[in-house]
């Protein structure tokens with residue numbers, strides 16, 4: 491059973507698919523009919539009579555057991571950031587947040603030394619009344635939830651349920667299912683071969699000649715000025731000697747569907763978002779953002795979901811190309827021509843869970859552009875990587891960037907650009923902002939330790955004593 495539509499092309503094969511529910515009817519239906527199908531699946535779900543944190547601990551245990559049972563995950567560290575790593579990542583997060591706060595170009599220029607420079611000895615304290623406990627990031631689900639579907643992907647290997655936590659009754663929910671939810675789920679980017687002839691050629695030429703693809707030498711840009719999708723790298727793949735199982739395969743955990751994800755609606759204005767019931771360490775690739783790759787002229791002006799994935803005159807990309815002497819001349823010419831065009835990933839009709847990520851002015855994920863097997867825009871993927879430790883249930887967010895106009899942001903992060911502290915924090919330097927983020931991270935870590943890990947440990951010791 492194909493997952494991607496038959497009239498589209500893709501640079502990568504689809505992952506394994508085991509049908510869950512009536513997928514065939516769903517994909518062959520119109521958007522209106524799909525909404526009707528979803529409407530008929532809506533149910534009320536009650537959490538078993540137990541403490542919320544007990545449910546979190548159960549999920550945590552189950553997840554740990556899954557990791558331990560997988561020999562390929564032996565090296566993967568499912569734990570808090572170490573103090574050394576956390577310093578680096580917090581600084582990156584602070585820089586991102588500061589740059590985004592300073593939207594005024596002149597201010598950004600004037601204060602650049604405060605953001606990047608060395609003059610950072612003095613520490614500005616958080617404003618009076620600032621309470622890091624207010625930013626624990628926790629989203630506690632209501633005891634009764636409304637489930638729209640148990641699996642939006644229709645794939646048993648990658649089940650993603652959808653909940654709406656803002657409806658009061660099942661009937662109210664049924665009248666409020668948006669069309670935007672009825673997109674076709676894809677795990678791999680697709681290309682329309684009729685409308686994007688050059689991209690289709692690039693896929694074919696890469697498939698035809700082993701010279702045009704292969705395991706690319708990894709170059710990872712660590713410079714903190716690289717923002718959002720400007721950040722770019724390579725991912726190792728099955729074509730590599732390690733069979734795609736080394737640390738350089740940014741898609742490894744994603745292809746394993748390691749992290750259980752849920753789509754949920756916490757607020758009528760924010761709409762749907764994403765969360766995971768398990769702990770995800772900082773620096774982890776969690777999911778891909780998939781869609782249809784298309785040139786700028788095909789992207790609608792009202793599109794809320796699209797991200798630019800390639801840029802004309804992209805110096806970084808030229809550097810990559812320079813390192814690939816094996817590519818055939820014709821392929822090289824095609825790539826050079828393709829990279830004069832701005833391409834976008836549009837998940838409006840074909841997409842995945844990534845399109846549901848809400849915006850935050852201090853996000854816990856970042857999109858990274860990853861080339862795999864070759865260097866055409868069709869071989870590019872957006873990978874969403876955590877910028878900080880994400881504790882169970884916390885909404886997974888990205889920064890939509892300064893070009894995206896949100897009427898009023900409801901991210902509730904400490905440095906929200908429409909929040910009360912924006913003017914104060916934009917005068918901070920990176921060191922001072924890192925210090926604020928550290929205080930917030932400490933609160934989150936302590937909460938998790940106290941409410942989930944410590945009781946789990948106590949319970950395990952008690953059981954052990956009873957067994958003896």
Ligand SMILES: C[S@@+](CC[C@H](N)C(=O)[O-])C[C@H]1O[C@@H](n2cnc3c(N)ncnc32)[C@H](O)[C@@H]1O
Nearest residue numbers: 670759760761762794795846848849899900901
């Ligand atoms: C890419 S979509 C994200 C998925 C969307 N929430 C949905 O339900 O389909 C972007 C839209 O989500 C909403 N949104 C996301 N983050 C938000 C935030 N922090 N504050 C307010 N609205 C937000 C806005 O309506 C925005 O135009």
